[in-house]
Amino acid sequence: MQPYIPGEQPQGGKFIKLNTNENPYPPSPKVQQAIRDAASQPLERYPDPLGTAFRIRAAEVLGVEPDWILCGNGSDDILTILTRAFVGESDRLRLPYPSYILYRTLAQLQNATWEEIHFKSDFTLGDDFSKASDDLKLVFLPNPNSPSGTCLSADTIATIADQLPCPLLVDEAYADFADENCLDLVKRNPKVMVSRTLSKSYALAGLRFGFLVAHPEMIATLRKVKDSYNCDAISLAAATAAIDDQVWLQENRSRIIATRGRMIQSLRALGFTVTDSQANFAWCTLPGRTTKPLYESLKQDKVLVRYMNYPNWGDGLRISVGTDQQMDACLAMLAESLQRLPS
Numbered sequence: 001m002q003p004y005i006p007g008e009q010p011q012g013g014k015f016i017k018l019n020t021n022e023n024p025y026p027p028s029p030k031v032q033q034a035i036r037d038a039a040s041q042p043l044e045r046y047p048d049p050l051g052t053a054f055r056i057r058a059a060e061v062l063g064v065e066p067d068w069i070l071c072g073n074g075s076d077d078i079l080t081i082l083t084r085a086f087v088g089e090s091d092r093l094r095l096p097y098p099s100y101i102l103y104r105t106l107a108q109l110q111n112a113t114w115e116e117i118h119f120k121s122d123f124t125l126g127d128d129f130s131k132a133s134d135d136l137k138l139v140f141l142p143n144p145n146s147p148s149g150t151c152l153s154a155d156t157i158a159t160i161a162d163q164l165p166c167p168l169l170v171d172e173a174y175a176d177f178a179d180e181n182c183l184d185l186v187k188r189n190p191k192v193m194v195s196r197t198l199s200k201s202y203a204l205a206g207l208r209f210g211f212l213v214a215h216p217e218m219i220a221t222l223r224k225v226k227d228s229y230n231c232d233a234i235s236l237a238a239a240t241a242a243i244d245d246q247v248w249l250q251e252n253r254s255r256i257i258a259t260r261g262r263m264i265q266s267l268r269a270l271g272f273t274v275t276d277s278q279a280n281f282a283w284c285t286l287p288g289r290t291t292k293p294l295y296e297s298l299k300q301d302k303v304l305v306r307y308m309n310y311p312n313w314g315d316g317l318r319i320s321v322g323t324d325q326q327m328d329a330c331l332a333m334l335a336e337s338l339q340r341l342p343s
């Protein structure tokens with residue numbers, strides 16, 4: 001099988017990293033303190049297999065009960081648990097295209113099939129996405145989507161869920177940067193689940209922590225499938241401190257959204273077609289022209305963005321929102337490369 005290839009993580013050299021949608025700012029200082037405190041606890045003991053302290057605090061923040069939450073070793077772990085639970089050999093997983101490439105790998109690992117429904121040019125989905133079929137066992141919908149940064153409304157997703165014959169996972173890795181999310185829909189509809197990550201909006205990609213919000217019967221079922229100790233004691237303590245610091249989250253969110261607005265405006269001024277984004281990145285294309293040489297030129301200058309080429313869709317650059325200073329550097333290099341490279 002083809003492996004899933006994550007974005008480059010250079011281990012040496014000083015790069016401006018705008019390729020994997022990490023947060024450019026360090027996490028809340030309370031997280032660092034929680035990690036120091038957790039490191040002085042008895043690490044010879046296994047962690048709490050259910051992450052009770054995290055679930056209690058997260059439940060208060062999200063307005064649900066703790067038994068509506070399942071902790072994961074990153075939200076990729078949640079996606080793996082769901083696929084393992086629902087999609088058996090020869091079953092079908094549905095996902096939109098273009099979207100998060102890992103989903104297909106998860107289907108392949110199950111010896112299952114997957115079906116990619118193309119977004120329309122305005123990044124909405126047609127009726128095909130909600131169509132019932134006997135072998136369809138799970139549907140993944142990233143919202144906001146990657147690489148486009150676009151969102152479907154909660155009302156649209158409610159309609160999709162009503163028509164589907166199987167559970168729908170709304171992957172909300174980037175929802176903290178969006179205007180809307182599907183938490184209320186989860187509360188109303190047992191077929192809908194939401195996954196979240198602390199990698200992006202809480203600036204904890206290095207830690208590995210994500211979680212699922214779903215009805216308690218679903219959570220109880222999924223617990224049977226997960227590794228017993230899928231989250232370690234340090235990440236559980238840090239994640240609990242992170243979700244507890246909602247003031248930090250809101251300040252960080254506002255900063256990222258302000259920089260996103262400036263970045264999109266500047267990219268358009270340079271001649272890129274940029275999709276309006278509800279996430280901490282933007283998708284830019286150049287009409288009639290590949291963006292690969294720009295990616296390569298930026299990389300030579302130690303700026304990493306994500307070059308993506310989707311068969312039957314086209315190519316573009318997905319650029320994560322960095323600090324204002326990082327964006328200025330990236331935009332100046334793009335302007336210079338656009339002038340220098342043949343069109």
Ligand SMILES: Cc1ncc(COP(=O)(O)O)c(C=O)c1O
Pocket residue numbers: 020021073074075076077100142145146171173196197198199205209210
């Ligand atoms: C749509 C989407 N879902 C999930 C993830 C995985 O996040 P995590 O770091 O929590 O595994 C990513 C990471 O880039 C993503 O883009």
